[in-house]
Amino acid sequence: METLITILESTLRVSTPLIFAALGGLLSERAGVVNIALEGFMSIGAFAGVAIALFISGSSNGSMIGVSSYLGFFLAGVAGAVFASFYALMVIKFRADQIVSGTAMNMLALGLIPFLNKIWYSSTGNTPSLEMSSRLVLLPTVLAVVLTFILQWWLKKTPSGLWWEFAGEKPEALEASGVSVRAVRWVGVLMSGFLAGLGGATLSMCLSSSYSRGMVAGRGFMALAALIFGGWRPIPVTLACLLFGLVEALQIRLQGVIAFGTEPVPVQFIQMIPYVATMVILAIQISKKRQAPRSLGLPF
Amino acid sequence: MADGEIKLNSSPPRSHRSRYSVSLKIQALLRSIVSVVVGLSLGLLVTAVAGENPIRVLGILAKGSFGSVYDFSMTLFYSAPLVLSGLSVAMAFQCGLFNIGAEGQLTASALAAAAAGIAWKQSFGLNLGWVGQSTGVLFCLFAGFLAGAFVGWIPGILKAKRQSHEVINTIMLNFIVTSFTSWVALYWLKNPDSQNPETAEISRALFFAPAAWAGGAPLSYALLLAPIAVFVVWWVIFRTRLGFEIRAVGANPDAARAGGISVERTQIIAMTLAGAIAASVGVIEVLGNSAKFKVGFSPGFGFTGIAVALLGRNHPVGVLASGLLFGALHKGSGDLDFETENVTRDLAQILQALVILSVCAEGLWRWIKWKR
Numbered sequence: 265m266e267t268l269i270t271i272l273e274s275t276l277r278v279s280t281p282l283i284f285a286a287l288g289g290l291l292s293e294r295a296g297v298v299n300i301a302l303e304g305f306m307s308i309g310a311f312a313g314v315a316i317a318l319f320i321s322g323s324s325n326g327s328m329i330g331v332s333s334y335l336g337f338f339l340a341g342v343a344g345a346v347f348a349s350f351y352a353l354m355v356i357k358f359r360a361d362q363i364v365s366g367t368a369m370n371m372l373a374l375g376l377i378p379f380l381n382k383i384w385y386s387s388t389g390n391t392p393s394l395e396m397s398s399r400l401v402l403l404p405t406v407l408a409v410v411l412t413f414i415l416q417w418w419l420k421k422t423p424s425g426l427w428w429e430f431a432g433e434k435p436e437a438l439e440a441s442g443v444s445v446r447a448v449r450w451v452g453v454l455m456s457g458f459l460a461g462l463g464g465a466t467l468s469m470c471l472s473s474s475y476s477r478g479m480v481a482g483r484g485f486m487a488l489a490a491l492i493f494g495g496w497r498p499i500p501v502t503l504a505c506l507l508f509g510l511v512e513a514l515q516i517r518l519q520g521v522i523a524f525g526t527e528p529v530p531v532q533f534i535q536m537i538p539y540v541a542t543m544v545i546l547a548i549q550i551s552k553k554r555q556a557p558r559s560l561g562l563p564f
Numbered sequence: 565m566a567d568g569e570i571k572l573n574s575s576p577p578r579s580h581r582s583r584y585s586v587s588l589k590i591q592a593l594l595r596s597i598v599s600v601v602v603g604l605s606l607g608l609l610v611t612a613v614a615g616e617n618p619i620r621v622l623g624i625l626a627k628g629s630f631g632s633v634y635d636f637s638m639t640l641f642y643s644a645p646l647v648l649s650g651l652s653v654a655m656a657f658q659c660g661l662f663n664i665g666a667e668g669q670l671t672a673s674a675l676a677a678a679a680a681g682i683a684w685k686q687s688f689g690l691n692l693g694w695v696g697q698s699t700g701v702l703f704c705l706f707a708g709f710l711a712g713a714f715v716g717w718i719p720g721i722l723k724a725k726r727q728s729h730e731v732i733n734t735i736m737l738n739f740i741v742t743s744f745t746s747w748v749a750l751y752w753l754k755n756p757d758s759q760n761p762e763t764a765e766i767s768r769a770l771f772f773a774p775a776a777w778a779g780g781a782p783l784s785y786a787l788l789l790a791p792i793a794v795f796v797v798w799w800v801i802f803r804t805r806l807g808f809e810i811r812a813v814g815a816n817p818d819a820a821r822a823g824g825i826s827v828e829r830t831q832i833i834a835m836t837l838a839g840a841i842a843a844s845v846g847v848i849e850v851l852g853n854s855a856k857f858k859v860g861f862s863p864g865f866g867f868t869g870i871a872v873a874l875l876g877r878n879h880p881v882g883v884l885a886s887g888l889l890f891g892a893l894h895k896g897s898g899d900l901d902f903e904t905e906n907v908t909r910d911l912a913q914i915l916q917a918l919v920i921l922s923v924c925a926e927g928l929w930r931w932i933k934w935k936r
Contacts, residue, residue, distance in 0.1 A: 300731060358925035363662055363731060367870060368920035375913030383614050383906050485735045492729070532747035539736040546728040 271513050276405055277471060278516075279509025281306065281463040283408040285487035286494070286501050287415055288459030294419070294496055295452030296432040296445075296559045300366030301351050302460045303484025304373030308347045309461030310468035311377045311475045313340030314391045315384065321395070333400055337465045344461020345454045347373065352453040356446055359563035370484075378477065393474040404466040408502075411459075415498040428452065432557025435564045445564045460484065482539065489542045496557065504545075511541045592877055595929060599875065600889065603919030610914060614906040621900065621907060628899035629892035637781030641853075643891025644790040645670075645845040645862075649869025650887050651797045652716075652842035654878040656730075658801055659834035660814035665719060665734025666842040667866025668741035669712040674846030675745040676711035677704045678857035681766025681850060682753060688767070700770045701851065708847035709840045715741060716839015717832065724828035730835065738866070746859045753857070761859035772852040786852025789844050791884070797841065798880040810834050842866060864913075868894070871916040874923050890916065 285302050292299045317336030321329040351369050354360040378388035385391055419425040430438035431448040439445050467483070468475045486508050494501030515537045520528050608618035629639045649666040656663035684700045719733035746761060753763035772784035801807040812820040813830045821827050845865055850857060872890050876882030897912035922928070 354921055354925055358928045360921065360924040360928075364870075364874060364924050365921055367662075367664060367731075368917045368924070371867065371871075371913055371920070372917035375910050375915075375917060378908065378910040379610070379614070379914060382908055382910075388908050388910060482735055482739055485732050488729075489732050492732075530747050530751060532743040532750075536740050536743045539739045543722070543728070543733055543736050546732060547722055547726045 267517075271510075271517060274513040274516065275506060275509045277509075278512045279505045280405045280408045280470070281466045281483055282487045282490060282505040282508055283412065283502050284404070284463030284466060285460045285484055286490045286505050287408075287411060287498060288456035288463070289488055289491045290415070290456075290496060290498060290501055291428070291459070292449075292452040292456035293491065293560055294428045294432045294557055295449045296435060296557055296562065296564065297352075297355055297449050297453050298362040298366065298561045299453070299456055299488070300363050301348070301369035301484075302456070302487055303480055303482070304366075304370035305344045305348055305457045305460035306464035306467070306480045306484050306487075307370075307373045307377060309340040309344040309464030310479055311381070311391065311464075312343035312461065313337055313465030314394060314468050314475045315380075316340065316343075317394055317469065318392060329395060329397070333394065333469055334403070337400060337404070337462065337469055340465035340469075341458040341461040344459075344464065345457040348453050348457020348460075351457070352450050355563065356449050356453070362561050362563075377475075381475075388477070390476040391468075391474045394469065396473065399473050400466070400470040404462065404470050407462075408466075412498050412502040419498065432559055435559050439564075449564070460487075463487070486538065486542050489546050492556070493545050507545070508538065508542070512538050596875055596877065596882070596886070596923065599919055599922040602922040604915060606918045606922075607911065607915035611907050611911065614904075616904055616907050621904065621911075624899055624903045625893065625896035628896035628903075632779065633777075634779035634781050635895065637778040637783045639888070639892045639895045641781055641783045641787065641891075642894040643888045644787040644848060645865045646868055646872050646890050646894070647790045647884055647887030648793055648845045648848075649842050649865045650872030650876060650883040651793055651869075651880060652838045652866075653869045653873035654876065654880065654883050655797060655801070655810075655841055656834055656838040657873060657878045658807075658814050659810045659831060660817065661720075661723065661831060661834060661838075662731050663716070663719075663734055663835065663838045663842075664731055664870065665715065665737050665866070666838070666845075666869045667862060667864065668734065668738035669715045669839040669842035670845035670849075670862060670866055671738075671745050672715045672741045672846070673708035673712035673843030674849050674861065675748060675763070675857045677708035677847045677850040678763045678766055679748075679753060680704045680707035681770050681855075682764050684770060685765075685767035697769050700767060704766070704770060704851060705847055708850070709843045712843020712846065713836045713840040716842070717836040720832040720835025723835070724831045745857070749857055749859050755856065762854075763857040765856045766850060768855065770851060771855045782853050784852035786848045789848050790887075793841060793844055794880045794884045800837075801880070806830075806833065842869070863894070868912075868916060871920050874920050 285306055288305070289299045289302050313336045316339045317332045320332040320335055351365065354365045355362045381391060382388050419428055427438060427443050427448045431445050431452070435445040438448070464480060467479060487505070490504035490508055491501055494504040515534055518529065518534050519531060522528050608621055611618050611621045628635060630636055649670060652666045652669070653663050681700070681704050684703060688696060688700070715737055718737060719730040722728040722733050723730045749763045750761055755762050755764045772786040774782045774784050801810065809820070809825045809830045810833070812823065812825055813827050817827045820830070845862070849861055854861065868890055872883055872886045875886035875889070876884070893912050893915060897909045900907045900911060901909055
């Protein structure tokens with residue numbers, strides 16, 4: 265029983281970054297912009313959150329250490345949005361191929377972070393650690409769950425939520441009704457940057473206490489898989505993220521467990537589990553009821 | 565992107581194309597050159613943030629990549645894998661598929677080639693005639709290609725049969741292959757003489773030693789696989805029926821289907837071929853550089869291949885040229901680590917990303933044209 269509770273608790277914790285990123289991806293993809301760049305947005309958020317928290321607590325001589333992590337967490341979202349604005353400029357204004365430039369954004373994030381890390385902390389690997397006392401505990405998870413319900417309600421029940429439906433399905437109709445498709449898409453991409461940034465900051469400030477190289481480790485793509493599996497609707501998407509989180513929690517739990525014979529299962533095989541699960545889940549997705557937004561990936 | 569969408573930015577009909585093809589090609593070339601210049605200048609400006617003089621950084625890059633016979637040989641040494649992984653990405657792109665999995669494909673193939681070379685050593689030892697040597701080399705090649713092709717085939721068949729997005733699957737496979745290969749290297753084929761995470765050595769008789777003229781750089785004749793692959797890929801894409809089908813599916817899957825081409829079959833073949841091409845990177849690493857599989861031997865060749873393919877406009881000759889450029893960039897940026905205070909080799913990644921972005925900003929080009 266106790267094991268079960270530990271696993272459920274850690275499921276919730278490790279799902280949180282995925283939920284943020286997947287909901288961000290939802291806002292951009294429902295508006296019609298593919299978001300392969302979630303991975304990069306998450307990395308930027310993970311790095312920025314720690315860097316900002318360190319800067320605030322450092323420049324206030326530790327007197328603001330309490331609020332520094334909250335501020336850092338929120339500003340990580342802002343940093344994600346700023347980075348995402350470059351992506352929006354490319355794909356919305358300059359009509360660049362969304363998948364290709366999304367990949368380039370991921371590469372840019374992977375190059376920029378060690379570049380800045382070297383200047384600020386004279387290392388290309390990790391940031392210094394945050395004080396244990398300033399680690400976030402419950403806030404991100406609660407926020408992610410609340411956000412899911414807010415988005416579900418907003419997209420379904422409000423007029424502005426409908427803009428998202430139309431920007432992705434029938435952009436011409438939305439434009440004809442006097443709402444700018446490009447504006448909706450801009451907001452969608454910026455919000456995806458903000459939320460994925462929060463997701464990344466959850467990773468570095470809640471699940472650990474510093475940014476380390478390669479920390480995001482494909483979670484942006486897992487979020488994308490969860491988004492597809494959840495059929496681009498907030499509550500199912502969050503449930504899909506929880507499923508991924510469960511797999512990851514089991515993975516952590518399984519490390520060092522002796523299953524066959526006398527040796528523990530090699531750690532390499534255990535680490536594979538989430539990635540294999542992602543591919544399996546993506547492949548068994550056969551429901552044709554909810555398909556991708558019809559204008560997904562097409563510039564307007 | 566969903567299947568069966570209609571491309572908005574498709575190329576003009578064939579009749580127009582032949583009439584304007586020369587000027588279109590020149591335009592494409594110009595755009596590539598301008599993209600490189602824009603991407604490089606933006607990237608170099610970034611170094612000013614780190615308190616470096618961009619001109620000086622450019623000088624270090626140039627000297628580091630072309631400054632001596634050794635430097636230039638190193639540039640070629642890095643270019644070969646980049647050309648090959650660029651060809652892999654380009655092959656998939658020709659079919660409308662995005663292969664971000666070259667990294668996993670080439671890693672799997674390096675392990676397979678090393679395993680084949682070790683097995684060869686255990687069965688036949690070192691004293692081989694040239695017949696034994698060449699069959700041994702072919703055996704390693706075959707093992708490597710098979711492994712890479714298999715890793716490429718998986719996302720291909722998942723795309724064709726289950727419509728799973730190949731981008732997600734190839735990324736996931738990169739992680740899976742990394743774990744799996746390091747397990748094999750650490751538990752199964754462990755090098756008994758070393759603490760490093762690597763396999764035992766292959767039979768030395770199968771190894772291509774560095775060329776004497778390379779000034780000490782590990783530049784062996786195994787790297788000739790790159791120019792050969794450029795020709796073969798060009799021939800397959802532009803001179804065979806299969807290549808025509810691949811391009812047809814890439815240009816418009818619906819039209820290809822209406823024309824009697826099996827889109828699914830073509831997609832599977834294209835991804836498998838892409839995997840096999842990426843595999844040659846692993847093969848030349850084992851046969852021509854380290855004689856074993858080292859965990860993490862590739863500094864992201866598979867990912868840089870994306871930039872190489874895009875800059876080369878998915879044309880084998882373009883890929884060759886851009887592979888040389890990125891090889892030079894890779895070698896040059898390695899020198900930044902010790903020549904400058906704050907700028908490291910990670911700058912190469914920033915430069916690549918900026919070059920890709922400036923290549924694919926369609927609207928930017930239209931805007932520039934309209935201004936003129």
